[in-house]
Amino acid sequence: MTTILIVEDENPAAKRLIKLVKEILPDCEIFGNLDTITSAVEWLSNNAQPDLIFLDIQLADGISFEIFEHVKVESPIIFCTAFDQYAIKAFKLNSIDYLLKPVDPEELKNAIKKFQSGRKAPEITLDQIKVLLQPIQKVYKNRFLVKVGERIQTIAIEEIGYFYSEDKVTFLMTRHGKKFIIDYTLDEVEAMLNPDGFFRLNRKYISSVDAIREVFTYSNSRLKIQLDQCLDNDILISREKMQPFKTWLGQ
Structure with missing residues (x-):
C-alpha cells in the first residue's frame, strides 16, 4: 500500500487533491492534511517516511522549504503551489515534480506515474531550490x-x-x-x-x-x-x- 503525506494550508485545495489522488490510487493511505511547517516537522520526526509527499510551498507559518532545515526528508516530493509557469519550467528542468494549483487531473496522473516508475530526481540542496525561486518576484496589487x-x-x-x-x-x-x-x-x-x-x-x-x-x-x-x-x-x-x-x- 502506498503511503502519502499531504502538506497544504488551503483546505479546499487539500480536499480536492485527496479526492483526485484517491481516484488514481484508490488503495493508498493518506496522512494529513498538515497545514504548517511545525506540524509537518513534528509528523516527519515521529513517523516513518511516507512513500510520497505532496507539498505546498507557501504554508500558514512560512515557506515549506524550512521543513528540510529541521528534519531529513528522504521521500519523493511533488510540489503543489500557485507560482507561475516560469517556476514550473525551472523545477521541471531539474527533474522535480511540480504542479500548479488548481491541480490538473492529467498532470497529477502523469506525476504519479513518474513516481510509480521509480524515477528519482537528482540530488538538489535547499539553497539550490531557493535560487530557482529568486527570479520570480510576485507582483502584488497596489x-x-x-x-x-x-x-x-x-x-x-x-x-x-x-x-x-x-x-x-x-x-x-x-x-x-x-x-x-x-x-x-x-x-x-x-x-x-x-x-x-x-x-x-x-x-x-x-x-x-x-x-x-x-x-x-x-x-x-x-x-x-x-x-x-x-x-x-x-x-x-x-x-x-x-x-x-x-x-x-x-x-
Whole structure:
C-alpha cells in the first residue's frame, strides 16, 4: 500500500487533491492534511517516511522549504503551489515534480506515474531550490477597482483596512469606514496581497496591520481581534494561526 503525506494550508485545495489522488490510487493511505511547517516537522520526526509527499510551498507559518532545515526528508516530493509557469519550467528542468494549483487531473496522473516508475530526481540542496525561486518576484496589487453607482474608482492598498466575506459576497472596507463590493473571492484576494501588510485572520476576514485595534487572549489558546471600523466582536484566530499572527504583527 502506498503511503502519502499531504502538506497544504488551503483546505479546499487539500480536499480536492485527496479526492483526485484517491481516484488514481484508490488503495493508498493518506496522512494529513498538515497545514504548517511545525506540524509537518513534528509528523516527519515521529513517523516513518511516507512513500510520497505532496507539498505546498507557501504554508500558514512560512515557506515549506524550512521543513528540510529541521528534519531529513528522504521521500519523493511533488510540489503543489500557485507560482507561475516560469517556476514550473525551472523545477521541471531539474527533474522535480511540480504542479500548479488548481491541480490538473492529467498532470497529477502523469506525476504519479513518474513516481510509480521509480524515477528519482537528482540530488538538489535547499539553497539550490531557493535560487530557482529568486527570479520570480510576485507582483502584488497596489489598488482595487470598485463600482460606485455608474462610476468606477480605484482604492489604493494603503487606504484599505480589511476585507471580509458575507453571504458569498466579498467586501472591501477602507480605513475610513467606506464599504465596497469587489469581484473576487476572499481566497483570490489573499493571493493578491503582500503578506507583509495583510494577514488572513480566518475564513471570513483578511486584515491590514493598521486595522488591528486590539488583540485579546481567548479560550483554548485562541485570540480575539477587534478591527477598526468593524462591529463584529467575534473575530477569532485559531490556535494554529496564533503564532504566525503574532510573528506577522510584530515584524
